[in-house]
Amino acid sequence: MKKFIASFLTVLILLSIVLLSGCGGEKANTPSDETKQGENTTEESTSNKGEETNTSTNQNVEIRAAWWGDTKRHELYNNIIDRFEAENPGIKVVREPVSWVDYWDKLTVQSASGEAPDFMGMHPQFASDYVGRGVIEPLDSYIKDGIIDLSNFSEAAINSGKVNGTIYMVSMGLTAASMFVNTSFLKDLGVQVPNFDWTWDDFKSIGLEVRKALDAKGEKDKWFAGDGSGAYQFFRYWARQRGGDLYTAEGDLGYDEEDLVTWFKMWNELRESGVVPDAATTTEYAKATLEDSLFAKKKIAATSVPANQYKLYCNAVPDSEIIIVRHPAMKDGQIGEYIEGAHFAISAKTTPEKKVAAAKLLNFWVNSESSMEIYKLDQGVPANTKMAEFIMPLLDDKDKVIVEYVNKISKIARPTTFPPAGASEIDALFQTIAESVRFNQKTPEAAAAELIAEAKKILESKK
Amino acid sequence: MKGYKFNRPWEGYVFLAPWITGFLCFTVIPMILSLYFSFTYYDIMTPPKWIGIKNYVDIFHDPRFYKSLRVTVTYVVLGVPFQLTFALILAVILKKDIPGVRIYRAIYYLPSLFGGSVAVAILWRQLFNKEGAVNKILALLGIEGMNWIATPSTALYTLILLSIWQFGSPMVIFLGGLKQISQDYYEAAEIDGCGKIRTFFYITLPLLTPMVFFNIVMTIINAFQAFTPSYIISGGTGAPVDSTLFYTLYLYIKGFRHFSMGYASALAWVLLVIIATITAIMFLIGKYWVYYDE
Numbered sequence: 001m002k003k004f005i006a007s008f009l010t011v012l013i014l015l016s017i018v019l020l021s022g023c024g025g026e027k028a029n030t031p032s033d034e035t036k037q038g039e040n041t042t043e044e045s046t047s048n049k050g051e052e053t054n055t056s057t058n059q060n061v062e063i064r065a066a067w068w069g070d071t072k073r074h075e076l077y078n079n080i081i082d083r084f085e086a087e088n089p090g091i092k093v094v095r096e097p098v099s100w101v102d103y104w105d106k107l108t109v110q111s112a113s114g115e116a117p118d119f120m121g122m123h124p125q126f127a128s129d130y131v132g133r134g135v136i137e138p139l140d141s142y143i144k145d146g147i148i149d150l151s152n153f154s155e156a157a158i159n160s161g162k163v164n165g166t167i168y169m170v171s172m173g174l175t176a177a178s179m180f181v182n183t184s185f186l187k188d189l190g191v192q193v194p195n196f197d198w199t200w201d202d203f204k205s206i207g208l209e210v211r212k213a214l215d216a217k218g219e220k221d222k223w224f225a226g227d228g229s230g231a232y233q234f235f236r237y238w239a240r241q242r243g244g245d246l247y248t249a250e251g252d253l254g255y256d257e258e259d260l261v262t263w264f265k266m267w268n269e270l271r272e273s274g275v276v277p278d279a280a281t282t283t284e285y286a287k288a289t290l291e292d293s294l295f296a297k298k299k300i301a302a303t304s305v306p307a308n309q310y311k312l313y314c315n316a317v318p319d320s321e322i323i324i325v326r327h328p329a330m331k332d333g334q335i336g337e338y339i340e341g342a343h344f345a346i347s348a349k350t351t352p353e354k355k356v357a358a359a360k361l362l363n364f365w366v367n368s369e370s371s372m373e374i375y376k377l378d379q380g381v382p383a384n385t386k387m388a389e390f391i392m393p394l395l396d397d398k399d400k401v402i403v404e405y406v407n408k409i410s411k412i413a414r415p416t417t418f419p420p421a422g423a424s425e426i427d428a429l430f431q432t433i434a435e436s437v438r439f440n441q442k443t444p445e446a447a448a449a450e451l452i453a454e455a456k457k458i459l460e461s462k463k
Numbered sequence: 464m465k466g467y468k469f470n471r472p473w474e475g476y477v478f479l480a481p482w483i484t485g486f487l488c489f490t491v492i493p494m495i496l497s498l499y500f501s502f503t504y505y506d507i508m509t510p511p512k513w514i515g516i517k518n519y520v521d522i523f524h525d526p527r528f529y530k531s532l533r534v535t536v537t538y539v540v541l542g543v544p545f546q547l548t549f550a551l552i553l554a555v556i557l558k559k560d561i562p563g564v565r566i567y568r569a570i571y572y573l574p575s576l577f578g579g580s581v582a583v584a585i586l587w588r589q590l591f592n593k594e595g596a597v598n599k600i601l602a603l604l605g606i607e608g609m610n611w612i613a614t615p616s617t618a619l620y621t622l623i624l625l626s627i628w629q630f631g632s633p634m635v636i637f638l639g640g641l642k643q644i645s646q647d648y649y650e651a652a653e654i655d656g657c658g659k660i661r662t663f664f665y666i667t668l669p670l671l672t673p674m675v676f677f678n679i680v681m682t683i684i685n686a687f688q689a690f691t692p693s694y695i696i697s698g699g700t701g702a703p704v705d706s707t708l709f710y711t712l713y714l715y716i717k718g719f720r721h722f723s724m725g726y727a728s729a730l731a732w733v734l735l736v737i738i739a740t741i742t743a744i745m746f747l748i749g750k751y752w753v754y755y756d757e
Binding site: 101104105108109111112129130133134135279280281282283284286287424425428431432435436439441461 | 506507508509592593609610612613614615698699700701702703704705716719720721722723724
């Protein structure tokens with residue numbers, strides 16, 4: 001009897017382990033319902049779907065809005081949505097704020113069950129994956145109908161939201177990658193502060209000086225800058241400076257093994273000479289929040305961050321002076337800079353009136369003064385040029401540094417290509433492989449060869 | 464059971480209905496679906512495409528599959544014996560009728576109540592950081608600590624330690640087993656002049672084998688499915704350098720991060736086969752060493 005019970009229990013447990021995979025499987029009925037819609041995400045299929053629900057037009061629509069960010073941003077966005085609700089009495093907005101990492105996990109699962117938020121933050125890095133699967137609504141018809149007004153957007157800003165020639169996203173704000181440098185840190189050590197325009201050679205020589213000064217003080221646990229070897233978007237600058245990019249316009253890899261080998265070798269040298277932290281420290285802080293980061297703890301003086309976060313970083317080290325400089329340039333290389341930024345998008349898998357309500361919210365967000373006076377530069381300089389002018393008088397000195405930086409970069413920036421489907425998986429792959437180089441488990445050459453082979457496989461499988 | 468006639472079986476099924484519904488909806492149907500998905504290319508958002516056994520073929524050519532399997536097997540092989548030994552020792556100690564023993568039992572059971580939780584995984588990360596409590600204690604002893612969680616060669620062992628710490632459930636089962644052993648055996652042994660250690664190995668342990676067997680099977684199955692600790696401690700990536708890439712974490716990354724649900728389903732079925740095989744082997748071997756006192 002005991003044996004029987006024991007084996008019965010075991011069988012039960014065995015059965016239930018597959019629940020894990022079942023969680024994903026259970027939602028299987030949704031995709032088949034949406035087969036017709038998935039292939040053709042234009043208004044045709046959506047309009048006949050909304051027949052029965054049309055009765056409730058303009059009356060008490062409830063939409064869900066999701067975005068990523070920290071507590072401070074959640075506060076801002078909640079205020080903006082409150083104002084939107086006050087102006088649009090029929091629309092109620094349920095808010096779903098989460099952190100950056102959780103946002104994408106959650107969105108994948110929600111999209112799988114056809115429950116993607118009606119109004120959502122979207123990033124170019126992931127956009128192809130979602131557009132390809134019919135999760136995001138094309139916005140052309142809303143723009144034609146005047147629900148979304150992009151008349152004050154620059155051509156470049158509008159183009160940044162296009163996937164395969166169709167507008168799917170609207171820019172939340174224009175920004176560019178930059179490096180924040182804690183000048184108080186450097187001055188205390190008596191090391192010169194980098195210029196706005198600097199090169200990789202400067203990066204190394206300043207780093208070595210910092211190391212020497214820190215060693216003289218016996219500060220082993222401090223370094224000049226964070227280790228950027230695993231940051232795919234940082235590598236993008238390297239690839240572009242060497243004449244490539246992450247991807248070609250056709251969606252293939254835009255760099256070669258040589259680009260990768262030189263990149264990994266450079267960071268290995270910087271690590272071995274103590275300019276950047278050891279591998280374990282980098283791993284430990286890889287997922288740290290800003291407050292717990294190496295930069296906030298003043299263990300490093302320089303870090304690579306999108307410019308729009310300047311104020312956040314200043315607040316994280318209140319007693320230090322922070323300046324903003326370009327990414328190091330390559331001698332005789334091309335310009336690495338490009339204009340980037342996060343976007344807003346609307347779910348394709350929801351009812352027409354919810355889509356309209358979400359489009360209204362989007363329009364309110366980027367085009368109205370009552371939203372912009374709160375939003376300001378949260379995700380970068382507003383893409384609506386009129387709004388960018390409108391907020392200027394409302395900005396403090398630190399905000400102005402951001403605007404000034406983005407303006408400077410816009411003048412030199414070169415266009416870039418749009419990441420294809422699979423880009424986020426390649427990003428993760430890059431991080432893992434770079435980590436194994438950091439821990440000396442792979443040589444730069446072996447890592448480069450493996451990365452190219454695996455990345456090509458991923459791109460192939462998503463085509 | 465004999466002698467009772469099931470002339471109105473539907474009554475039984477009515478009482479069983481809630482369980483059967485749950486079992487069908489949350490276990491059987493998802494299982495069948497996942498079996499189907501494992502033969503498809505399924506990116507979650509568009510309908511699955513039938514590709515035959517390609518996922519399974521790919522799995523056996525996937526270096527990360529082997530890596531995650533190696534990590535998981537190490538975790539099981541090192542974690543389970545230590546955890547059970549620990550549980551058994553404590554059960555023997557806590558069996559004694561010392562004052563306040565019930566409170567001790569409760570206290571020792573506590574870790575397994577929240578051991579698998581997110582909060583403890585975060586606590587673990589704090590303990591084993593470069594500036595964590597463990598290194599502070601080592602510093603007092605004059606040993607320079609290292610970054611246990613962020614170093615590939617030690618990261619997995621901190622997770623194994625975390626699993627050993629959750630010895631509560633097997634301990635409770637051992638306790639129950641110990642209490643069932645008749646006092647007569649011990650009295651007889653004492654009269655024959657048998658020492659404590661010999662009593663343990665010749666009386667307690669053999670009579671406890673059914674519990675040992677049950678615990679081994681259950682703990683192995685659980686250990687193969689461990690997910691939360693590595694998810695939280697590595698930030699969901701299996702870092703550093705895939706050294707904490709548990710099988711289920713890899714499955715999760717494939718399915719929910721990289722939109723390869725077909726592949727992830729195939730991974731789940733491979734895991735099922737692995738666990739089923741190990742369990743079957745355990746049952747076969749069990750015949751030779753498990754003693755049922757019936």
